[in-house]
Amino acid sequence: MTASPPAAPARRPSRPVVLLVPVPGTSPIHRLWAGTKLLVVFVISVLLTFYPSWLTIVLVAVLVLVTGRLAHIPRGALPSVPRLMWLILALGGVTAALAGGHPVLSIGGVDIGLGGVLNFVRISALSVVLLGVGAMVSWTTNVAEIGPALATLSRPFKWVRIPVDEWAVATALALRAFPMLIDEFQVLYAARRLRPKQIPQSRRARRQQQVREMIDLLAAAITVTLRRADEMGDAITARGGTGQLAAAPARPKLADWLTLAIVFTAGGTAIAVETIFHLTQ
Template sequence: MTAPTRRQQRRPVVLLRPVPGRTPIHDLWAGTKLLVVAGIGVLMTFYPGWVVIGAVAALILVAARMAHIPRGALPSIPRWLWFLLILGGVTAAFAGGDPYLHLFGWDAGLGGLLKFLRVTALSIVLLGLGGMVSWTTNVAEIAPAVAKLGRPLRALRIPVDDWAVALALALRAFPMLIDEFRILYAARSLRPKPVLTRRRDRRRRWALEIVDLIAAAMIVALRRADEMGDAITARGGAGQISAAPSGPKRRDWIALAIVVAVCGAALALELTVLGTS
């Protein structure tokens, strides 16, 4: 198998496109998922302990199992990322620190390595949390949920509806523009390239290609924005995006109670039995 074939088989990152199906996780209100992400994010910011990370990881795995998320939804990890992780772990190991491992009369400090592993695990858990929201939530449900959650801020004359519409449009346009940019890059790669022997000419050619790609990307983005504006106007204006009925149901309160109970138990165990380290 050749190298180009292996490169074609790599699974790309798929964001903001829900996995088809009707599961209890898919049926949850979008605002519930946003509250869970925000609450867990705050919790792990102030208490990034192993117990809390493990509890959140267990919640993500159970939710992924219930939502029937296939393994194909996970992107392939490039080799250079593994290299960076190994390099970071080796570099962090030189920092030493408590606890120490006694090997043949030599004390090896594992504090730096453990901190690096904890930060890595924290990053993976947060990425998995965001991926779960992306794979189980329709983009059209996010704007009404944000408008519903931000309703108390309207008393302060904060344009919550406008923010919700802007967020919804950005989320809708993000995967669409990614596809357009991939098509542009593929079309650019198919163009014949002149053979340049001088390094100065190659650098100049590379700079010109970057400028051409940026200009083409701007034109595509403006064209897509014009088409999206016409579609929104034909459907009644931007106000209809955040005006859809939205609200929590009984299953949402049950899900919130489960998340609060698991995170609360993990935090109590982290602070009392295992300490804050």
């Protein structure tokens, strides 16, 4: 009796990117005002734009990790990185290595400049940190809180006659419709793949089939979008109009001021250290 070959290990399914859907549960980060989180994202973005050093990147990364720990973000919330992304990163690293630059590493009498690779790694780390900051807001904030927070933060712009409330309403509607439309498009794409297909015999017939499928998908997507927009309009009218989307019942509390103080202190410390370091050189 021959032994059956060992079964191949089951491939772990990839975790998709989940946007604008808060992680279930409650935490001190969940209870923060949405405007506080938007201010933190703005401050960190400005800080990393003008001071994209390793110290600033590491400091912001530590803040993101501590925030994720306090918010009880599970590891399953992190999306899987596709293999194509690793290939693109490897190709970018090899291309950046050709630039050379300081520091220079000598191996067997051959000088290898590591400046390009270090710059590429720093830019990649900067991108990952910014994505982490945005993801933290998405995982801990209800979409319905973004519109009122934007209306409150942008209130000073009313003095120059900028339509703040209208912009806040448009942003709130877009954020609410975005996850819903993604689900609808995924259902449409899955239904399209389940339909039986005729195998074309020539390359021209394959191109024509692809064009027809793309047109059908676009038409179905536009139809679904219009239907969802009509349903959302009826729901908004039944609840009192678009003015409710820009209403601001929440205000910053003690925890929000403490959070802003920590972020500003960390940013000021990073700027001071960077300034002193450059002056001493």
